[in-house]
Amino acid sequence: MYQPREHFQSGKRFGLEFGGTVLSFDRVGDVLRRQWPVIAAAVGASLALVIVYLVSAKPMYTANARIMMDTRQTQVLDKENGTNSALIDPGFVDSQVEIINSDDLILSIVRRLRLTADPEFDGSNPGLLSAVTGRVMGLFGRGEPPSQERLERAVVESIQGNLRVERLLTTYVLSLSYRAHSPDKAAKIANAIADAYLVGALEAKYQSTKRATEWLQQRSVELSEQATASDRAVQAFKAEHNIVGTSRGLMSEQQLSDLNTQLVQARGATAEAKARLDRIGAISDQDVAQSTVTDALNNPVITRLRAQYLDLAAQYADWSRRYGRTHLAAVNLANKMDELRKNIADEVHRIGDAYRSDYEIAKSREASLETSMKELVAQAGNKGQAEVKLRDLESAADTYRNLYNNFLEKLQSATQNQSFPLSDARLISTATKPDRKSSPRSVLALVGGLVGGLCLGLGTAFAREFLNDVLRTPAEAEDELGVKCLGVLPDIRPAETKRRGLLGASAKGSVPGVSRYVVDHPFSRFAETLRNVKVSIDVARMTRETKVIGIVSSLPKEGKTTVAANFAQLIAMTGHRTILIDGDLHTRSLTRELSPETNSGLVEALNDPTAFGHHVQRSKETGLDFLPSVVASRMVNSADLIASKAMADLLAVLREQYEYIIIDLAPVMPVADSKAFSVLIDAMVYVIEWGSTTRAAVQESVSGSEVLQKKLIGSVLNRADPKMLGRIEAYKGKHRNSYYVEQA
Structure with missing residues (x-):
């Protein structure tokens, strides 16, 4: 019968469970008692390594200089653009960190300060660890003296290893720290790197401006030649196609506009003459002595004749009433009235002939203008393609001229800025001689060694106890x-399991899978172990x-x-x-x-x-x-x-x-x-x-x-x-x- 373990019986014992392993105070004590040599050995080894490091390591001193990215210095001559408050891209500041750490800048410091002859860098006074490492590397080396290039490269790598450049929080200030065995040397190299960076920034700016000026000069000459050639092409094309321009555009377009205006006016005059002619024709069949005819024509001759006619008509009416229409005086008056009426009709016909003549003249003028318009339109259609090509040439000429003007303006600006001695950075804190060493820190190293040794020892001890918590035998x-x-x-699981129902039919009559492993492998260890289980059950069935x-x-x-x-x-x-x-x-x-x-x-x-x-x-x-x-779904009961x-x-x-x-x-x-x-x-x-x-x-x-x-x-x-x-x-x-x- 199964006997449960003590920590299941004792419900009052305190413990923590980690991944199924119960960790109580008693068990921790047991682990510490059994594994204390391992813990002590780990702590001792860790402290020994720390002490060896403290004894053998040379003290290091750190000097710090600070550089600020300030673009406002370069805006002294650019007051009109209103960009004094412009922000610097953070990526620009981070890029300056890489520039300070670059090989070329450090190499210039090495050569200027002649650091390849310095005992700290030439290997004549190495530390314990460096000496051991050097001897080991010498056993596998060729034994040849290093070249000057290799010495300089080694010094550059050494300085880069002791140099730390970082951005202070979110500011535009770069902190440049250098560690050296000598406090004077630390300050000297830190200031040299800062100065080299500032001088290099000025030199880079000067060189870039110089290259830009040279390129702008060359490009301006090319654009000037292209603009002149484009203008000549425009003039040659106009002369070839007889295209003359005025202040209001092309001459052909101006002529067409004027002719169109004249044609509109001629059509109006023709319509007016036709209306007068139609009117005179309409009243020709009427009694010319009527007032409507006189009023319509508004002619002084007809008006005078009609006045005489009206006077005679009044006398005729009076004498006819008195003496009768057959009276000689009445007959004479009637004859005079007929004469006046005939004269009025002749005057109307004369006016009609004049109107007809005016109408014919207006029609002739209109036809002439229409003919001229058709000729100009035909000429404009023939010159359409030429004008399209002309516009392309004029557009190209304007483009080259504008480019030339822009490049000329930039060339003048670049020429002025070429000798402008300001950069985007300035030194705000010079490195001074440090008064205390920065490493190694003895107390911190000993505490770290002690804590590290304890962690390593405890980890090893508990790992040895609990890593074997699973069952394998x-x-x-x-x-x-x-x-x-x-x-x-x-383990009988295949690499790729293909699940198919055991009781369902298949193409081959069987379905391979782990659920029927004993059917496919009846003599395997898996099947034999299950037979042993059956034997144990059969033995139990006897009782x-x-x-x-x-x-x-x-x-x-x-x-x-x-x-x-x-x-x-x-x-x-x-x-x-x-x-x-x-x-x-x-x-x-x-x-x-x-x-x-x-x-x-x-x-x-x-x-x-x-x-x-x-x-x-x-x-x-x-x-x-x-x-x-x-x-259908999981059952709660x-x-x-x-x-x-x-x-x-x-x-x-x-x-x-x-x-x-x-x-x-x-x-x-x-x-x-x-x-x-x-x-x-x-x-x-x-x-x-x-x-x-x-x-x-x-x-x-x-x-x-x-x-x-x-x-x-x-x-x-x-x-x-x-x-x-x-x-x-x-x-x-x-x-x-x-x-x-x-x-x-």
Whole structure:
């Protein structure tokens, strides 16, 4: 019977759990007592290294200079652009850091200060570590004296290693720090680097401005020639195509506009003459003595004749009334009136002839203008393509002229700025001689060595204690569970798993997979270990009824479903009536693996236990009956359902028809299904994942249920690494696996 460990019985003992390992004060004390030599050795070694470093290391002194990026200095002559408050791009400041650390700038310092002859850099006075390193490198070197270039490169690398340039927070200030064995030398080199940077910035600005000026001069000459050539091309094209320009545009366009205006006016005059002619024709057939004719014509002759006619008409009317119309005087008056009427008609005809003449003249002028317009339009159409080409030439000429003017202006500006002696940076803090060493810091180094040694020692001690917290041997499994370990199952998972239902048909009549490994590999170590499990169960059947066998594990993904499927098939292949039940109502992994297309199963069988056969799937190859679990979603009462009276009734019916009832149960730690079902089961096989399941997980799983402890018949270590397993079992000899055939 399993005996739980002390820290599960003693609920009042304080402890912390890390990855399934309980770490209490007592256990920490035990670790410290057992591993104190390791901790002491680590601390001693760390302090010894620190002391050796402090004794051998030369003191270093750090000098600091500060440079500020300030573009306002370059804006002294540029007051009109209003950019005094312009911000500097942070990337520009970061770029200056790289410039200060550049090889060329440091090399100029090395040559100016002649540092290759300095004892600190030429290797004539090395430290302990440098001396040892130099001797070792000398053993593998060619023994030839280094060249001047190599010496300078070595000094540059040494200065770069001791130089630190960084930007102060988000400001435009660069902090330049240099470390040296001498405080005077540290300040001297720091100031030299700062001065070299400022001078180099001025020189770079001068050279860039000079190159820009030279390029602008060359480009200005080219643009001047191009602008002149473009202007000449425009004039030559105009002369070739007889295109004359005026202040209002091209002459042809001006003529066309004027002619169009004259044509409009001529058409108006023609319409007016035609209206007068039509009017005179309309009144020619009327009585010319009427007032409407006189008023319409507004002619002084006709007006005078009509006045005479009216006077005679009045006299004629008076004398006719007095003397009668046949009277000689009345007849004379009538004759005079006819004469006047005839004169008026003649005058009207004369006016009509004048109007007709004016109309003909207006028509002739209009026709002449229309002819001229058509000729100009035809000429304009013929010159259309020439004008398009002219516009292109004029546009090119204007472009070259504008470019030339812009480049000429930039050339003048660059020429003025070429000798302007200001840069974008200035020195705001000169490096001074440091009064104390910056390294090594003895106290800080000793404290760091002590803390580092303690951390290393404690880490090593606890690693040696807890890295072996997983189970890898049958003895360890038996020590934790208190029951027999029935064997170690090797890892049979392929590199690429292809899941297909075992009970479904396939093209070749079989479906390869880990769930039917014992069918395809009946003489493998995996199958033989499961036979050992069956033998242990058969031995237990001699003393008690052992038909209902549960396969459980502490945590998910430990391989219990694979073990249950293969174990059931192994028993079925021996000819025993065997049924496999998917009792994990949460994940239903066994159902998805063996019969993914089924529509009913365990839950439906619980409603009518006597009709369970309608929900059973049988394998034609092995004769195994499988009762799947089909639920639409996870059940909140799965523990109650798996341990219900209906389940007990179903098991009672199954006991009468089957010799072995194998149930794949849910893992013990996540859910309570296995603990609730333990009262209905005869025996349990506990699956432990080799090298993964921790002792704490096993202890916590089994100690929570006394019934489960009693029903444990044994355990198996699953998914063991074959290579590691071979190392662990090397004591069994080289022929230990001669009876196993892993490939079918």
